[in-house]
Amino acid sequence: MSKKNPEYDFKWCPGCGDFGVRRALEQSLNKRIVDLEEPIENTVVVAGIGCSGNLVHLLEGVQPYGIHGLHGRSLPISFGVKMSRPELNVVVVAGDGDFLSIGMEHIGPQAQRNLNVCVVVMDNAVYGLTKGQSSPTSDLGMITSSTPYGKIETGLNPLRLYLTLGVSFIASAMSSKIKDLADLIYRGMEHPGFAIVHVQSPCTVYNDTYEVLKGNAKKGIAPIAWNIPDDHDVTNWQAGVNLLDNGGIPIGLLYSSKERVTLDDKIQSEKLPVPDMEKLFNTYQV
């Protein structure tokens, strides 16, 4: 919504990482309007369910098209949008529970197809809107409302998962570094293929990780986030895997390959003539 809508009463909590993601997405979309002279109506933002999904209603300024869909299904909905209208710019916004738990089954197929959409995952390692349950990216041992004695599953490393599944553009970012994030989202949208920008977007109420991510010298807390060095070869898949072996959360572009053709460019049947109804009937003529 471009103006304050008195009827829409959803608010993110003060300090929520999703504010930064929203700002970055708006900047990257505005850059498309200016640099590519693409009307905003050419963009469809497909949102999942959770705090993150409300981003589609909270965008300020000129309004793209939006779908606020079903929990876990933002990716296959975007598949339908993109494959029916390949000329559209399709962006998925989803949370870690939405994308990596209930929606996990959809990542592999789209990676294999190299669907040409850009996904922005807002990871706060917790289910915020249902008041703080554990998510796939919560750490082992983490106390949440659904793991009162500590989480007994190993925390998922989403970047390693994306590499394994064959996602062709993988970036890692922090919601507080808006300019860098906007740049990565822009490049993700421009990437010909399946792009995921995975954003650390802390929840100030149930899992405030700002300090852990950035560190606090006074308290002797070392940052777990670190910048991917400039000399990292983003086209080298194995280099990406090796980088993850260093632990912590690398920030920047991890992997980008344009070797594989996008799904919409692979459809061979498009080149065939549209069958004529009478000719189809003829094949059943007696």
Place this chain on the structure above:
Amino acid sequence: MKKKDFVVRFAGEGGQGFLSAAQGFASANTTAGYHSQTFATFPSQITGGPTWMQARIATYPIHTRGDELDVLVVFNEEAFQNHKGELHKNGVVLYDSEKLEVSENMRKLGLPFEKLGKSTGNARAANMVMLGALATLVNLPLDILEEFIRRRWGDVSRYGETIVPANIKALELGKEEALKSSFSVGELELPTKSKHDQILLNGNEAIALGAIHAGVNFFVGYPISPATSILVWMQKNLVGEGKFVYQASSEIEAITALLGAGYSGAKAMTSTAGPGFSLMSEGLGMGWIAEIPLVIVDVQRGGPATGLPTKTEQSDFLSALNPAHGDVMLPVIAPGTVEECFYATIAAFNWAETYQGPVILLSEHSLSERQQNIIRPDLSKIKVENRNIFSGEGEYQRYQSDNVSPMPIPGSAGSYVANASEHDGVGDTTHLPHRHVEMTNRRFSKLSLLQDGSYESENLDSGTVILPWGGSKGSGREAYDRLIREGYSVGWAYTMFLHPLPPDLLSVLKDQDLVLVPELNYLGQFSSYLRALGINAHSITQYTGLPFKVGDLVEMIKEKLDS
């Protein structure tokens, strides 16, 4: 007196190749001008297992596969034992004497199909020997089958020169042996060629063709019996610029992909069966609340859960009507014949475009496997609807009206959020009580746009009507005809537009003392819906996995009429 129709059943084990021979037999006779209908049933496996197929050939249009068999062709002992009870008293069993012995005292003809077949020089001509014998038993001239052989194999240059004469020889061998037996089940009258062009196809093919004519340009589906053949057909034929067809990773992906495509302006469709339909529940709810045109084909099979994957049942009606949680009631169209499969699919797209929401096309296994000749549709007479698209400029309140409103399409002005949550005019989430009331009313009032459904009715004065739905139409119709011939006072009503019902039909049914609903489920699903609409409806149910036999249905209706 010459016969007007005859029924033959082929029974054996899957993979023996007689199904295609039987289809060829039906096809050959249809070409000659007969009306034909086939029915097949098989276990959920590729090779082996008890499989049978029935073909009915008639000089007049027929509605069912036929109850009693004039000829039973069997390929093993088990098939003989399982099916002999359905043979007419004058019927003949034709069997493969290399596979089984029939010692019972009955009209029987055992031939070594394979041995005779091989003697023609074509090792695979056994089925042609069988068809030659079969045709002779029912006094069909062989030239109909010869013509079929020439059409089928004559153009195949690799084989044509050797296979065609060998197969024709095989037919003659079969004929000679059958003549020796001196059995006959009566001579079939010669057909009168219809003045309309005929096409021969099954229900799933008719659905696929209907979709193409309605303008489908986006199809995503997942393999599932008995709907798979629609997906496979689409993969082959939904081609060309602007068309997209894909095998999804699940039914959940299929329905949600459709949501994205329908929102983006496509005419989107998927096909599935019970288990897949259950997985689509949440997506269908979103299609309803976000107002996205979609067509979902549910080719019903036996349920619940995995149920009976390759048997027929009409037990998804209530699921189709109320597929999702919350206040949802989707339009449902259920074709009752192969011909109606074609027209119902176009109607489903037209309804989806008109009211901007999901429409369920409820077919069933017996239609998907039924081959039938139908009059080749005259496309110039079929109306195809397209949704009302927003063409204005600037900001637009997509959902701000009491009824359907123009739909903006991405790429043009009018951006909004299609929201699965309750929403306001632009699609932003809201919890205000008056909005939920307004929007719920809006969604249900759109159904009032779908009142153009056609229906059939006859003899309404008697106070009692037979009202079958879906694939039970054929048995219901023949049962009705028989009851009328026997002097019963009973009426007939039928529609494929189950929800919303054609308003005139609804009022006609409300005036009846009794509405009898033959349907293939335990619960009596359609009649419970009719009773909720104020109609005194009672079901006649069967849940064997097979369609009604006309004779059985006649007896069941009489029981109801007499009580």
